[in-house]
Ligand SMILES: Nc1ncnc2c1ncn2[C@@H]1O[C@H](COP(=O)(O)OP(=O)(O)OP(=O)(O)O)[C@@H](O)[C@H]1O
């Protein structure tokens with residue numbers, strides 16, 4: 283207690299210096315949190331879009347399906363299974379799908395396409411297919427029509443109402459042939475998908491491939507920024523893992539993860555520089571604090587204060603100093619993040635065009651999760667601990683006689 | 689015969705940090721018994737501080753040994769020595785003795801906190817000591833709110849708080865005017881008489897020397913004179 287009292291009062295001996303140090307910690311923590319929330323928000327958004335259209339954050343499929351991509355490894359699906367997944371903690375979207383390839387043709391031109399059988403309601407809930415529909419109207423579950431990407435429409439010169447021929451291979455090598463009117467042309471989110479994706483209603487897809495009651499995968503979504511591994515475990519716990527396999531997007535799209543990590547490393551350099559500034563600022567404060575109090579420490583040790591106790595006092599001073607800065611910085615970040623969440627920063631110019639080509643709204647969303655705060659608080663806390671090592675070592679070694687003479 | 693509290697034996701200190709080695713204290717023998725009131729005098733640079741620091745376990749002798757109340761402290765491990773000082777020796781320095789962020793009371797109490805004295809006893813002793821040094825009512829003042837003389841009195845109270853075997857005071861009155869100095873000496877003398885506390889202090893001030901009952905004169909690090917003075921007149 284006495285050391286806490288000493289530490290606290292010592293902090294306010296040099297008010298100006300304490301204010302400056304706390305102030306620099308405050309701004310650094312504030313900036314780091316806001317930057318981190320923005321970065322996480324932007325990347326989170328990208329991953330969400332990518333995962334929503336392709337693999338899902340998590341995916342349930344048959345054992346071996348991911349490696350083989352073979353229709354014969356499809357899994358039976360029923361209401362009970364979907365319901366179970368719907369009610370798994372943390373899961374916000376469940377999208378049963380059949381994925382396959384086919385040759386699409388208009389009679390004159392043809393192109394290989396990715397075929398995806400989807401539940402239009404569930405898919406719309408995750409990927410906003412209705413709002414992304416550029417012309418026509420998205421099919422309903424029992425329709426026998428197709429929806430295609432804008433890129434493919436251009437490539438094959440198709441418009442709503444035209445007929446698309448699909449030729450492929452069905453379940454157990456049955457031949458698959460279908461003829462579908464185009465119901466909708468959709469902005470698919472990525473130029474890649476836009477050029478190659480064809481949606482069919484899941485029911486129709488099952489018929490077309492002769493695999494009633496089966497799907498190749500069930501893509502799952504969760505709230506962004508949540509702990510995917512926890513959700514993966516929850517999903518594994520709720521289904522029979524001897525016949526179903528669960529994977530997360532980082533396993534399924536390792537290239538995306540890598541690109542993102544590389545990118546983020548670059549962006550984080552800014553934050554690291556900020557940390558260095560914090561570290562040096564704190565260190566110089568501590569250094570001054572130590573030098574100007576040599577004589578006092580000398581007196582304290584002379585009259586019987588142990589060096590461990592002295593170190594504890596100084597350690598508490600640094601801890602308090604950092605804690606005040608961290609707490610204030612975090613507190614100040616809350617209204618700012620709140621504001622950015624409600625009014626995201628709008629991008630303009632080239633970046634905005636890039637975003638648009640991916641079908642994103644050109645804004646920088648923020649991701650507000652406990653981790654955004656915790657990661658910064660932990661890092662700055664760690665810096666404070668590292669910085670306090672120096673005075674502690676110094677104090678454990680210092681000479682009373684030298685100190686008394688100063 | 690009274691108990692020997694300090695026994696300095698063949699004590700020498702040579703500083704080798706500078707370009708030429710300085711023999712600050714040379715072969716000093718000094719016995720101090722419980723209840724003494726003794727002044728260390730001598731010209732500047734004669735080795736008073738060096739001697740006091742070695743006796744107080746703050747500085748290590750180059751040669752010889754220091755025995756405090758039967759315990760040889762020469763070569764004691766640092767942490768042990770700090771604890772030994774805490775339990776056996778009271779210190780009063782020339783100035784800036786006190787922890788600036790603690791009040792007078794807290795400065796006195798701090799020593800007892802280190803010793804692990806329980807709260808009731810601490811509080812009671814703090815009040816008693818403040819009274820003994822004539823600072824009742826000043827307990828909650830910070831050092832910066834006290835005069836130099838008052839600060840030195842708090843330092844004396846703090847030195848006594850640990851119930852030490854003796855108090856070492858290196859020029860305790862050097863920064864005080866003569867009235868304040870006399871006042872501090874009065875208090876030290878009273879504590880010596882009434883509680884039998886042993887005081888060893890260094891000084892340049894003739895009026896302070898007058899009050900001592902034994903005067904040890906150092907010249908060039910050696911004891912030149914060691915004389916008992918007749919008990920001053922008491923009224
Ligand atoms: N750390 C040191 N390094 C080198 N020489 C020192 C050191 N401390 C003291 N001395 C020298 O030792 C001698 C004795 O010094 P000391 O401080 O003990 O004298 P003093 O009697 O207390 O003097 P004063 O009355 O001025 O306080 C002096 O010559 C001084 O210069």
Ligand SMILES: [Mg+2]
Nearest residue numbers: 736737738858
């Ligand atoms: Mg001296």
